[in-house]
Amino acid sequence: MDPHLLRTFVAVLDHRSFSAAASALGYTQSAVSQHIAALEADLGARLVERRPVAPTPAGARLMEHAPGLLLRLDAARADIARLHDSxxxxxxxxxxxxxxxxxxxxxxxxxxxxxxxxxxxxxxxxxxxxxxxxxxxxxxxxxxxxxxxxxxxxxxxxxxxxxxxxxxxxxxxxxxxxxxxxxxxxxxxxxxxxxxxxxxxxxxxxxxxxxxxxxxxxxxxxxxxxxxxxxxxxxxxxxxxxxxxxxxxxxxxxxxxxxxxxxxxxxxxxxxxxxxxxxxxxxxxxxxxxxxxxxxxxxxxxxx
The missing domain is CATH 3.40.190.290 (D-Maltodextrin-Binding Protein; domain 2)
Structure with missing residues (x-):
């Protein structure tokens, strides 16, 4: 599971908007749509309802995991950086x-x-x-x-x-x-x-x-x-x-x-x-x- 796609997924559901998520992440709206489609293809399940923007049952389940997964990835990056920054x-x-x-x-x-x-x-x-x-x-x-x-x-x-x-x-x-x-x-x-x-x-x-x-x-x-x-x-x-x-x-x-x-x-x-x-x-x-x-x-x- 690509963490970049997962971050886009979280942003879309946090903002309840593809365009607002694109603005927050610095992407185009079409790139955000492509990220969500790629993540859905990877997991083999529809994750986001488009109109209105809302999680599907599979998307809601993924949202239970996503913030913790992303936080641990950020923590790992910080842990490595800390080795070179006393x-x-x-x-x-x-x-x-x-x-x-x-x-x-x-x-x-x-x-x-x-x-x-x-x-x-x-x-x-x-x-x-x-x-x-x-x-x-x-x-x-x-x-x-x-x-x-x-x-x-x-x-x-x-x-x-x-x-x-x-x-x-x-x-x-x-x-x-x-x-x-x-x-x-x-x-x-x-x-x-x-x-x-x-x-x-x-x-x-x-x-x-x-x-x-x-x-x-x-x-x-x-x-x-x-x-x-x-x-x-x-x-x-x-x-x-x-x-x-x-x-x-x-x-x-x-x-x-x-x-x-x-x-x-x-x-x-x-x-x-x-x-x-x-x-x-x-x-x-x-x-x-x-x-x-x-x-x-x-x-x-x-x-x-």
Whole structure:
């Protein structure tokens, strides 16, 4: 299966248009049509309905595989390129909004002092975008957060040749408006809130589908959908009564206008994990050592 044809297929279905896909990819519309026809001939199945543009059942099934396949190809290319690009004084860190805590901030300050001059860039992204940045070599280190049982890893996708390390585990809390009947409680049970008004903020707060999986319920339905990485915006919406959300307690208590109540049941934590390639740049390795308290690995060996 030709990856160039597969990229064209994904673009056509993402844009729901042959002409828009051609514009995005820098092809002519006839070239896009030829790519789709060649891919259909290769797989022996019609993949795209033309009018209107939509996936056939076979196309929908291929779309379940295509993004992951293309991401792994990009990751392989980045892994090879990394062998020839040590970038000893450069570090790009991508993190989800609630993942960069005091421990990482202190480690960055230590690294800045030890590495002169350090060209440091920090990017705030959604969780999936953080993973993609690390896999494709556009970020040296990623930090992602989520909810899990104590000491359990986060449910990340197949990351290929990467290293994933636990950074922190802390109390998970629910953000409530200060006028909420539960705002004065010492703790809450998530199962008592399955039918509450929730803010669906999958790139900022704990995703609602994750809460459904952890509590084994079909509740936690969104009252409002928030797209983006603005933590303060989610807090303002919660404070105004638009819904509630789940975040780490230390961060939630620092947000204005809301009450943060720890989650008592089920027994969950807010967990942050660090991701870097199996063969990281020196600055990425040093940051990982500082954040996790590991002894530095020898330069010619991968971290365990």
């Amino acid at each position: 970038r000893p004084t450069r570090l790009t860190l991508a993190h989800s909004p609630a993942a960069l805590g005091p421990a990482v901030a202190r480690a960055l300050a230590q690294l800045h002092t030890a590495t002169q001059p350090l060209d440091l860039e920090v990017q705030v992204l959604g969780r999936q975008a953080v993973v993609e940045k690390v896999l494709t070599g556009r970020a040296d280190v990623g930090l992602v957060d989520g909810a899990a049982a104590p000491h359990d890893p986060l449910p990340l996708p197949d990351l290929g040749p990467t290293v994933t390390l636990a950074v922190t585990e802390e109390t998970l809390a629910v953000l409530l408006p200060s006028s909420h009947p539960l705002a004065g409680r010492r703790s809450v049970r998530l199962t008592d809130l399955t039918q509450a008004r929730w803010i669906d903020a999958p790139d900022t707060a704990i995703p609602l589908d994750r809460l459904r999986a952890l509590c084994r319920t079909d509740g936690f339905r969104p009252h409002l959908r928030h797209r983006g990485t603005d933590l303060h915006g989610v807090a303002e919406l919660a404070a105004a009564g638009h819904g509630i959300a789940a975040l780490p307690l230390s961060l939630a208590t620092a947000l204005p206008g809301i009450a943060a109540v720890p989650v008592a049941e089920p027994r969950l934590v807010h967990r942050t994990e660090l991701i870097h390639p199996a063969g990281p740049a020196d600055t990425a390795r040093q940051l990982a050592d500082l954040v996790t308290g590991r002894r530095p690995a020898p330069p010619d060996r991968l971290p365990s």
